Amino acid sequence: MIQTVEAVIDTGGRVRLLDEVHVPGPRRALVTVLEEPAAVPGEAALLAEAALAVDWNRPEEDAAWSYLQSAK
Numbered sequence: 001m002i003q004t005v006e007a008v009i010d011t012g013g014r015v016r017l018l019d020e021v022h023v024p025g026p027r028r029a030l031v032t033v034l035e036e037p038a039a040v041p042g043e044a045a046l047l048a049e050a051a052l053a054v055d056w057n058r059p060e061e062d063a064a065w066s067y068l069q070s071a072k
Helices: 043-056 059-068
Strands: 007-009 015-017
């Protein structure tokens, strides 16, 4: 099934999808770069937060960084 999702491309060429995409395996994709800029400066960073939170909020991450937390 062909899917279309909105994305933002930063100045480094990194593509950030605005929605999750689920595919059964590697798939080819086409990217169309529009003339209009992203709506908000720094939007790419904000969009990446939800995707990165999946990794950030794992118990293994908490354990890895626990030495930086103050004693209670």
